Amino acid sequence: MQHIIDRFISYVTIDTESDPNSTTTPSTAKQWNLANKLAEELKQIGLTDVSIDDKSYVMGTLPSNVKHDVPTIGFVSHFDTTPDFTGANVKPQIVKNYDGNDIILNKEKNIILSPSYFKDLLLYKGQTLITTDGTTLLGADDKAGITEIMTAMEYLVQHPEIKHGAIKVCFTPDEEIGRGADHFDVEKFGADWAYTMDGSQIGELEYENFNAAGVKITFKGKSVHPGYAKGKMINSMLLANKFISKLPKDETPETTRGYEGFYHVTGISGSIEDTKVELIIRDHNRKKFNARKKYVEEVIAKFNKKYKKQFGEDIAILEIKDQYYNMREKIEPVMHIVKIAEQAMLDLGIKPLIKPIRGGTDGSRLSFMGLPCPNIFAGGHNFHGKYEYVPVESMQKAIDVIIRIAELTALK
Structure with missing residues (x-):
């Protein structure tokens, strides 16, 4: 689990706040810092066709290790953080074996993460939580998703006995300001379908949005x-x-x-x-x-x-x-892609929470661009503010779901 924590912290401590008033892509130059890091990391863990284009979209391929024809699937996450709350100088705090009581985020400013207000905290008693220090957001939206995709790809490279087809990954800028799919090259990506790892609570599986x-x-x-x-x-x-x-x-x-x-x-x-x-x-x-x-x-x-x-x-x-638009109309003709994700969760003992998104997702726009793309949990809670946190065990489960989806897709 420490490997997940270290990777996640290495991402969230890089400021990648996007700017809705900018006309460039990415909207802030500092997003390049993480984009370049991710491209190098994909190469280091052994993916092929790794690229980073002039808009900072990072792509890579994990080649198939089976001889029969298998659909090419993809996983997508964004590396920018919201401009709604500062993402500069993030100082994550690790809470091991959470006891169900109040968590003091910042003693000096009396900022407390309390289960009396955030009741979902009680779902994670006994687990390891990563929180903010009360002065910034955390960035689990969506650096938790990036951590999960990267770690799952690394695991599959290191365990060739796990059979899978070709897997594409993409990390995008500016999702938080509604531009994450603006320059996404669906043809270059080359997947039959994909999943955004950008949901919240463990078990979330979404294929409807506003x-x-x-x-x-x-x-x-x-x-x-x-x-x-x-x-x-x-x-x-x-x-x-x-x-x-x-x-x-x-x-x-x-x-x-x-x-x-x-x-x-x-x-x-x-x-x-x-x-x-x-x-x-x-x-x-x-x-x-x-x-x-x-x-x-x-x-x-x-x-x-x-x-x-x-x-x-x-x-x-x-x-x-x-x-x-609501991606449901593009997902319903290919509902097997939702069923595969649902089955992956069931196989891992995770209760699927299938519900509509009261918002938008890059997956919606990608679905209308020809890449059907449901959304899967990344594990974080209380996005876009100082009370944001993520259970490490939820990130591990998301990694397991990615791996299991790859396995199920490769079955004859």
């Missing part, structure tokens, strides 16, 4: 001296507020779960004459997703109609951009 759209609305207004404004002033901030009030109050992230979709206002800024509102639309059902977009269009059309005479032109400018 349909997603981003919405930007610019409300215009007219500024007039407030002492003489009656019938003349149009305050764009108040228009934006009226629009937000028309969104269903029980269809927000904090009021929904499971397959329930939502509208989520993510930003608002402005003045009397110009106010911008940003929101996201999410729904697992494509018809409901389209209906949500249409509802926003209809509300904005009513604003424009109401103020057309007074303002003289459209008072609200709407932009809706689809971001990704």
Whole structure:
């Protein structure tokens, strides 16, 4: 287990935070530091066709060791960390034989990881946990996945008695800012299907995710001296507020779960004459997703109609951009790839937790790019913040699942 810990720590202590405001790929130059390290490591453990392209995508191949035809499978993880919380100067802490009590992350700042709030901690009593020091995120999302893929490939190289077909691996940049699949060369990758190792709790197996759209609305207004404004002033901030009030109050992230979709206002800024509102639309059902977009269009059309005479032109400018779609429609025709992963877990005594993702995944976009790609647990919890942790035993189980999938795929 120490080998897993050492490898994981060697990754998370390299700052790879991505930047949504950058126009380059990778979005931050520091992501190259880990990308180059991973490419060299793949070569060292014995993979072939190792490459790193000009966008920092790292690929490698573990050749087949069987004579019969076997589908080529792949495993994918991302090496960037979220810009939501700092990933600089990560100082992991090792908690051995966790006793089920509070974990003091940072005594000086009184930052405590407590099972009274994070109840999932109690699932891992007696296990070894890796936590933060309370000042940064950990980076298990998704350096745990990278650790698992790398360790599984190393194990298969060292144990040729385990039969498998050709296995492709890829480590990608900028997943956390929605660009992880932007420059993914599916043809070069050459797999029949793949799995992202990017889930959370042990046992998670996911092949459904939200349909997603981003919405930007610019409300215009007219500024007039407030002492003489009656019938003349149009305050764009108040228009934006009226629009937000028309969104269903029980269809927000904090009021929904499971397959329930939502509208989520993510930003608002402005003045009397110009106010911008940003929101996201999410729904697992494509018809409901389209209906949500249409509802926003209809509300904005009513604003424009109401103020057309007074303002003289459209008072609200709407932009809706689809971001990704539910990969279920691409996975269902090849459900055997989910069944193989499910069987691998069952063979290892892991209870599969098959549920929809209330978010997105590179696997969704890759599925629509011709590479069906369900998502498998990587073991971490409380991603994107100072309370993030990962049980080492969960990482070991994920490694075992990768190896077992390789074995099952190679069966005649």
